[in-house]
Amino acid sequence: MHQPFDLEADQVPTHWYNVLADLPFELPAPRSAPRVNGERKTLNPQLPLSMYRPSIGRDRFIEIPEPVRAEYRRWRPTPLYRATRLEKELDTPAHIYFKYEGTSPSGSHKINTALAQAYYYARSGAREMVTGTGAGQWGTALSMACHPYGMACTVFMVRSSYRQKPYRGTLMRLNGARVIESPSTETEVGRAALHADPDSPGSLGIANAEAIEYAAAREGARFSIGSGENHVLLHQTVIGEEALLQMRLAGEFPDVVIGAMGAGSNFAGITFPFYRAAREENAATRFLAVEPDACPKMTRGRYLMDHTDYSGVTPMVKMYTLGHTFTAYHIHAGGLRYHGAAPIVSAMYDKGLMEATSYGQSRVFECGAAFARAEGLVPAPESAHAVTAAMDEALKAREERAERVILFSLSGHGLLDLSAYESHLAGNTVDVVPTDEQIQASLRPLIDSP
Amino acid sequence: MIGVLELGVDRDRLDETTSLYSPMVGLDSLSLLHILVQVEKRFDIEIDDEDVMAAELSDVGSLVAMIRRVVDAKGADE
Numbered sequence: 001m002h003q004p005f006d007l008e009a010d011q012v013p014t015h016w017y018n019v020l021a022d023l024p025f026e027l028p029a030p031r032s033a034p035r036v037n038g039e040r041k042t043l044n045p046q047l048p049l050s051m052y053r054p055s056i057g058r059d060r061f062i063e064i065p066e067p068v069r070a071e072y073r074r075w076r077p078t079p080l081y082r083a084t085r086l087e088k089e090l091d092t093p094a095h096i097y098f099k100y101e102g103t104s105p106s107g108s109h110k111i112n113t114a115l116a117q118a119y120y121y122a123r124s125g126a127r128e129m130v131t132g133t134g135a136g137q138w139g140t141a142l143s144m145a146c147h148p149y150g151m152a153c154t155v156f157m158v159r160s161s162y163r164q165k166p167y168r169g170t171l172m173r174l175n176g177a178r179v180i181e182s183p184s185t186e187t188e189v190g191r192a193a194l195h196a197d198p199d200s201p202g203s204l205g206i207a208n209a210e211a212i213e214y215a216a217a218r219e220g221a222r223f224s225i226g227s228g229e230n231h232v233l234l235h236q237t238v239i240g241e242e243a244l245l246q247m248r249l250a251g252e253f254p255d256v257v258i259g260a261m262g263a264g265s266n267f268a269g270i271t272f273p274f275y276r277a278a279r280e281e282n283a284a285t286r287f288l289a290v291e292p293d294a295c296p297k298m299t300r301g302r303y304l305m306d307h308t309d310y311s312g313v314t315p316m317v318k319m320y321t322l323g324h325t326f327t328a329y330h331i332h333a334g335g336l337r338y339h340g341a342a343p344i345v346s347a348m349y350d351k352g353l354m355e356a357t358s359y360g361q362s363r364v365f366e367c368g369a370a371f372a373r374a375e376g377l378v379p380a381p382e383s384a385h386a387v388t389a390a391m392d393e394a395l396k397a398r399e400e401r402a403e404r405v406i407l408f409s410l411s412g413h414g415l416l417d418l419s420a421y422e423s424h425l426a427g428n429t430v431d432v433v434p435t436d437e438q439i440q441a442s443l444r445p446l447i448d449s450p
Numbered sequence: 451m452i453g454v455l456e457l458g459v460d461r462d463r464l465d466e467t468t469s470l471y472s473p474m475v476g477l478d479s480l481s482l483l484h485i486l487v488q489v490e491k492r493f494d495i496e497i498d499d500e501d502v503m504a505a506e507l508s509d510v511g512s513l514v515a516m517i518r519r520v521v522d523a524k525g526a527d528e
């Protein structure tokens with residue numbers, strides 16, 4: 001069974017870590033959005049200034065507002081375990097550690113930023129939060145975070161996930177959110193997507209574009225995003241800060257840190273603090289992002305200026321991308337279907353500071369199931385990507401007879417994803433890989449326009 | 451003030467009623483944030499979220515007025 005390394009209640013981090021302070025280069029500047037609505041009267045900043053300010057600065061540590069830290073204390077510090085039974089079953093000399101974010105109220109790491117964002121938005125006068133969600137983890141987290149601040153919450157949920165996981169919708173509605181299947185008929189973007197393909201499985205890009213349009217038309221409503229922006233990555237560093245202390249308790253330092261890659265907030269959350277520590281200690285730690293074969297933005301995408309949403313109304317940022325119109329097959333790990341990688345993670349990857357790999361979902365579920373049997377915790381399909389890479393690293397260590405230290409983030413539990421495991425057990429999981437032509441098709445407009 | 455906004459436009463062509471959306475100013479909701487952070491640095495002030503909301507930013511005049519209010523408030527504190 002797994003061996004725990006517990007922190008005291010008062011060891012919940014007091015600060016988020018801003019990796020920009022330790023990057024030996026500048027991030028490429030975003031490019032303004034095309035002007036779609038010159039008539040609108042007031043110009044609302046997209047984010048509360050107090051939340052945005054630290055996310056572009058170079059201050060290394062950002063104090064966590066006490067009300068947010070108080071919320072964190074409800075379930076943080078989250079546990080870090082050593083997977084000793086899995087090690088034995090793999091017959092590996094490697095030490096496998098994992099940080100478990102599935103103990104949070106929403107069941108994943110997403111609530112770390114949802115609570116912070118709700119705090120800042122409520123303070124800046126918002127009365128409703130609107131968002132898009134893929135697998136439903138982000139929507140669940142935001143619906144739980146809005147409630148304490150008396151804000152309403154509206155969630156556009158990607159259709160394929162909505163149908164695959166009806167209980168996600170239930171959980172969000174239970175928390176007072178309005179949940180809308182996307183593409184929907186409520187927005188122009190949604191209607192256009194349905195017109196183009198009535199059977200569209202939807203995508204996170206479309207869901208977010210719907211949310212943006214919907215929020216823009218409603219007084220007091222603000223669009224919020226749970227993954228790739230600098231401030232989201234910042235909030236998620238509580239994961240790695242705790243894990244750093246816990247690895248010290250274990251008396252080890254990881255040779256490789258692994259995280260599943262949607263747009264990158266969980267990956268950044270677990271890796272950034274170790275990036276800092278490895279620099280300080282001259283450790284040659286590797287950082288490995290794991291994406292699905294079906295949405296290979298880092299391993300097969302290009303580093304280009306692209307929009308973060310499907311309809312292209314958002315400013316462009318430089319990132320590894322498959323093109324904002326890329327729609328991944330509906331794999332079970334809906335949270336990893338996003339077309340781009342966070343600008344900070346992309347820049348670090350471009351400079352060779354991060355690595356990336358990808359897997360097909362049948363292998364991912366095999367490894368997820370093996371992990372569940374060995375350690376008694378069912379990984380979310382997204383997190384199972386990290387499990388798979390960790391197991392491969394452990395097997396490589398066995399071949400090389402190396403006593404390697406592996407740390408991965410188990411970013412969420414899979415108890416609301418059992419239908420996906422059911423289809424794995426029934427042998428119905430299929431692997432889907434986009435062709436080069438498909439990727440080229442969605443990238444071409446970006447390459448052609450300078 | 452135009453200098454602070456780093457707009458790179460001719461002062462004479464800009465007046466208080468120029469919309470922040472106009473091609474000349476060309477702000478969007480993200481670049482507005484960027485500008486506000488630059489302004490904070492330049493004047494060594496911190497603009498509250500409430501100030502931004504209350505200002506109902508629409509044209510150059512409303513932006514300048516908000517910044518002036520915050521700068522004056524800071525001056526009064528010292």
Ligand SMILES: Cc1ncc(COP(=O)(O)O)c(C=O)c1O
Nearest residue numbers: 137262263264265266335411412
């Ligand atoms: C459990 C879990 N892990 C990882 C991810 C990937 O997202 P991100 O890259 O923002 O961490 C998601 C997204 O929904 C998720 O639900």
